[in-house]
Amino acid sequence: MLLLVLLVLGVACKTKSDVDAFKEADYSLQQIDKVEVNGVDLMQKKGPNDFSFSDAARLFSAVSANNLSAISTLGLNVSLGEGNESRSMTVTQLKWQLLVDDQKTVSGLVDEPVELKNGLNLITVRSPLKLAEVNGRTDLNSLLQLATLLNQEKADRPKVVLQIKPTILTSVGPFELPAFINIKN
Secondary structure, three states, X not given: OHHHHHHHHHHHHHHHHHHHHHHOOEEEEEEEEEEEEOOEEHHHOOOHHHOOHHHHHHHHHHHHOOOEEEEXXXXXXXXXXXXXXXXXXXXXXXXXXXXXXXXXXXXXXXXXXXXXXXXXXXXXXEEEEEXXXXXXXXXXXXXXXXXXXXXXXXXXXXXXXXXXXXXXXXOOEEEEOOOOEEEEO
């Protein structure tokens, strides 16, 4: 019985240590290699004139219903700090949101497990997107602004903050971090 109690306490301490390491880690977005929304590659769009009629029609229909879907390939750097470099974490679910000038612009949920480790993690994620609504309506201009924002030079961009809120797989089950984490870009 004592052995079982010690084993449970050991597992619980390791789980808390793992969660703390990833909660306190520094996260930075190193690269964005791909952003497709409903089949339209936004990385190739620098302005409204770059959208074909079929691109605009497809996106307008999806924006009207606020039923967008994205596929992105991201380079996320995780710096766990000294002594934690060998740890890894399985994220079972990831809530995310993008703030532009401190206003929530778009949000999503990644439901596919992602394994994170110390260093650069190349991740392909699929996520439904929800554009922020103004007066109860979504607007195609929000998506166009988002597309052009991706291609602007960093110095010309408004303040952009990507936030994540992961649910981590631990030895005692899933654990959702209590607050969003800002990703440096």
